[in-house]
Amino acid sequence: MNNTALKIQVEKIKVSKIDQVDFDNLSFGSVFSDHMLVCDYKNGSWEAPKIVPYQPISLDPSAKIFHYGQSIFEGMKAYKDENDEIFLFRPLDNCRRLNISAKRMAMPELPEEFFMEGLTALLELDKDWIPRNAGSSLYIRPFMFASGTGFHASPANQYKFIIATAPSGSYFAGKVKVLIEEKYSRSANGGVGYAKAGGNYAGQFYPTQLAVEKGYNQVIWTDDNTHENIEEAGAMNIFVRIGDTLITGPTSDRILDGITRKSILEIAKDEGIATEVRKITVSELVEAAKKGTLKEMFGAGTAAVVSPIATFGYRDTDYDLPELENSYASRLKKRITDIQYNRAEDPFGWRFKV
Amino acid sequence: MNNTALKIQVEKIKVSKIDQVDFDNLSFGSVFSDHMLVCDYKNGSWEAPKIVPYQPISLDPSAKIFHYGQSIFEGMKAYKDENDEIFLFRPLDNCRRLNISAKRMAMPELPEEFFMEGLTALLELDKDWIPRNAGSSLYIRPFMFASGTGFHASPANQYKFIIATAPSGSYFAGKVKVLIEEKYSRSANGGVGYAKAGGNYAGQFYPTQLAVEKGYNQVIWTDDNTHENIEEAGAMNIFVRIGDTLITGPTSDRILDGITRKSILEIAKDEGIATEVRKITVSELVEAAKKGTLKEMFGAGTAAVVSPIATFGYRDTDYDLPELENSYASRLKKRITDIQYNRAEDPFGWRFKV
Ligand SMILES: Cc1ncc(COP(=O)(O)O)c(C=O)c1O
Ligand SMILES: Cc1ncc(COP(=O)(O)O)c(C=O)c1O
Numbered sequence: 001m002n003n004t005a006l007k008i009q010v011e012k013i014k015v016s017k018i019d020q021v022d023f024d025n026l027s028f029g030s031v032f033s034d035h036m037l038v039c040d041y042k043n044g045s046w047e048a049p050k051i052v053p054y055q056p057i058s059l060d061p062s063a064k065i066f067h068y069g070q071s072i073f074e075g076m077k078a079y080k081d082e083n084d085e086i087f088l089f090r091p092l093d094n095c096r097r098l099n100i101s102a103k104r105m106a107m108p109e110l111p112e113e114f115f116m117e118g119l120t121a122l123l124e125l126d127k128d129w130i131p132r133n134a135g136s137s138l139y140i141r142p143f144m145f146a147s148g149t150g151f152h153a154s155p156a157n158q159y160k161f162i163i164a165t166a167p168s169g170s171y172f173a174g175k176v177k178v179l180i181e182e183k184y185s186r187s188a189n190g191g192v193g194y195a196k197a198g199g200n201y202a203g204q205f206y207p208t209q210l211a212v213e214k215g216y217n218q219v220i221w222t223d224d225n226t227h228e229n230i231e232e233a234g235a236m237n238i239f240v241r242i243g244d245t246l247i248t249g250p251t252s253d254r255i256l257d258g259i260t261r262k263s264i265l266e267i268a269k270d271e272g273i274a275t276e277v278r279k280i281t282v283s284e285l286v287e288a289a290k291k292g293t294l295k296e297m298f299g300a301g302t303a304a305v306v307s308p309i310a311t312f313g314y315r316d317t318d319y320d321l322p323e324l325e326n327s328y329a330s331r332l333k334k335r336i337t338d339i340q341y342n343r344a345e346d347p348f349g350w351r352f353k354v
Numbered sequence: 355m356n357n358t359a360l361k362i363q364v365e366k367i368k369v370s371k372i373d374q375v376d377f378d379n380l381s382f383g384s385v386f387s388d389h390m391l392v393c394d395y396k397n398g399s400w401e402a403p404k405i406v407p408y409q410p411i412s413l414d415p416s417a418k419i420f421h422y423g424q425s426i427f428e429g430m431k432a433y434k435d436e437n438d439e440i441f442l443f444r445p446l447d448n449c450r451r452l453n454i455s456a457k458r459m460a461m462p463e464l465p466e467e468f469f470m471e472g473l474t475a476l477l478e479l480d481k482d483w484i485p486r487n488a489g490s491s492l493y494i495r496p497f498m499f500a501s502g503t504g505f506h507a508s509p510a511n512q513y514k515f516i517i518a519t520a521p522s523g524s525y526f527a528g529k530v531k532v533l534i535e536e537k538y539s540r541s542a543n544g545g546v547g548y549a550k551a552g553g554n555y556a557g558q559f560y561p562t563q564l565a566v567e568k569g570y571n572q573v574i575w576t577d578d579n580t581h582e583n584i585e586e587a588g589a590m591n592i593f594v595r596i597g598d599t600l601i602t603g604p605t606s607d608r609i610l611d612g613i614t615r616k617s618i619l620e621i622a623k624d625e626g627i628a629t630e631v632r633k634i635t636v637s638e639l640v641e642a643a644k645k646g647t648l649k650e651m652f653g654a655g656t657a658a659v660v661s662p663i664a665t666f667g668y669r670d671t672d673y674d675l676p677e678l679e680n681s682y683a684s685r686l687k688k689r690i691t692d693i694q695y696n697r698a699e700d701p702f703g704w705r706f707k708v
């Protein structure tokens with residue numbers, strides 16, 4: 001995408017910070033690249049995006065982001081191949097999901113070309129920040145929040161859309177142990193669970209802390225009414241393999257429609273793996289674990305890619321999953337990352353060259 | 355509270371902005387007083403609060419408030435009586451509720467004396483900003499948010515607590531028409547509905563906009579599972595009068611435990627009004643409206659005080675409420691505001707002299 005129709009004004013950083021970064025020891029999302037894209041919404045429309053040095057944002061104390069939670073975000077990655085060519089994975093899907101979130105949170109939708117052209121211009125400028133190391137990538141964080149002011153509980157009249165990037169290593173370190181949650185919930189029927197809205201994450205922290213204190217890494221959310229249906233994990237959709245069938249729950253207004261999830265489903269079909277999209281109940285899971293037919297569980301998401309779950313806890317009992325030689329998780333992870341890093345054919349047309 | 359144990363550092367504004375304010379035409383929460391209280395949480399503890407001129411806040415683009423919705427707030431008012439004495443209403447309850455919200459959102463609890471002494475010092479300094487006009491007051495907005503940085507979805511390690519104030523007129527103008535919501539929801543069982551968390555408000559804006567397009571001011575939320583139980587309105591708890599009994603729903607993890615609500619319940623008992631705290635179903639409401647036993651409905655909250663509802667809509671039908679001479683709403687509103695503005699005895703010990 002080089003014939004940029006949009007005029008994106010660029011203010012370059014005076015001295016790059018890149019020399020201060022240890023690319024061999026990257027944590028997740030804690031070091032930020034030189035530049036960011038900023039776009040302001042005022043008087044009913046979006047102003048042209050600008051690229052500026054990564055820098056603090058100044059806001060009035062009554063800006064509605066501080067009070068009424070109008071904030072949404074996306075999570076993407078930029079991948080570099082052997083020849084230093086840069087790729088994104090299904091970026092338009094992130095842009096469209098951002099706008100789905102925006103609508104639900106009464107925020108203005110962003111023109112797709114602002115997102116796509118702004119992002120590609122930013123990546124071209126900061127391309128040296130995209131790690132080459134295996135397992136690392138440039139994590140991309142597009143986000144939008146209410147900058148308009150006032151203590152009246154109503155939508156703001158001004159918003160900021162920003163894209164910042166962070167060279168990052170892997171999201172989880174080590175084996176993932178999850179706890180099936182029966183008391184707390186992530187989302188309501190008719191609520192905002194399907195939006196990538198800030199408040200959905202803050203609400204998960206306390207229950208997750210309680211689970212961490214018990215020795216788990218992550219909570220598996222169930223529906224708030226019966227707590228019988230497995231829904232999703234912190235920032236991942238959940239897959240379960242019972243026998244040789246790969247199962248994931250259907251999306252709904254309580255669940256984020258993950259791009260990794262839907263890609264994994266398509267890859268699995270392409271690999272000849274039997275898939276089912278249907279409700280997974282906790283009882284089914286426990287029963288399968290007891291019978292030995294529960295072969296695998298894994299989380300899927302942009303940050304965590306495909307993260308195999310080693311153990312799930314439910315009502316004071318831990319159920320360990322077997323360690324398989326040729327697991328679906330490792331096959332599917334290899335296929336999706338090979339596409340992302342341009343190491344294999346992409347029959348699906350998902351890879352996007354910057 | 356004059357023997358301040360805490361040392362609160364004060365930086366005064368050079369030139370007050372008060373002359374620019376038209377105290378006879380105040381809207382709600384859109385003009386801000388000269389100073390604000392700021393308190394920072396770092397390295398595991400709260401630093402001493404400071405009073406500074408009301409000014410912009412500068413934050414890193416990766417501050418977690420922008421991404422993961424760790425934000426909570428309170429809403430209070432300062433009232434001035436005839437002799438220019440200043441009063442708060444049950445302020446410690448706001449402080450405690452802030453800490454209940456903080457816990458649920460995995461944010462640090464604030465020491466009560468920071469809240470109480472910080473607030474009284476701020477009000478003493480900005481006392482000229484407290485309106486004297488009938489129906490006006492100084493709206494007080496204590497809020498806390500995550501200022502710590504990083505794109506990892508986990509609690510921040512730094513927070514800011516701020517109190518800003520805004521001289522304000524009434525929240526609603528004119529008659530209030532509400533719509534009983536059956537599709538969208540405000541909160542989940544096991545969710546964060548009982549916390550005064552930013553995300554709870556953003557999630558209400560879109561359904562409220564849809565209701566406004568149909569000619570209503572406000573949505574009445576029902577439970578997300580059956581949509582049969584009346585829960586609360588935007589920033590108000592709901593009361594219903596059927597026959598001569600005043601009814602309000604029980605609090606739960608889906609509903610904010612409103613200070614106005616519980617005060618109204620006590621005042622009503624003191625007035626000899628029969629009260630019930632129990633589930634109110636939509637069918638009961640519609641039936642009572644049809645039979646003519648539904649006498650009143652009103653919302654109760656700090657911002658809206660007691661706001662009589664003129665009409666409720668349910669499934670394409672509008673039900674008008676009668677206009678009563680000596681309504682419970684007007685009696686209760688008079689009693690509570692007389693206490694707040696120091697115009698009457700306070701047998702409950704709720705008034706707090708600054
Ligand atoms: C709640 C939630 N579920 C699932 C996902 C996975 O979605 P995706 O694969 O699009 O990254 C994410 C992360 O983005 C998430 O935040
Ligand atoms: C969701 C919600 N319910 C009820 C209330 C009323 O609570 P209070 O009377 O303490 O102001 C408020 C406002 O504070 C609110 O935000």
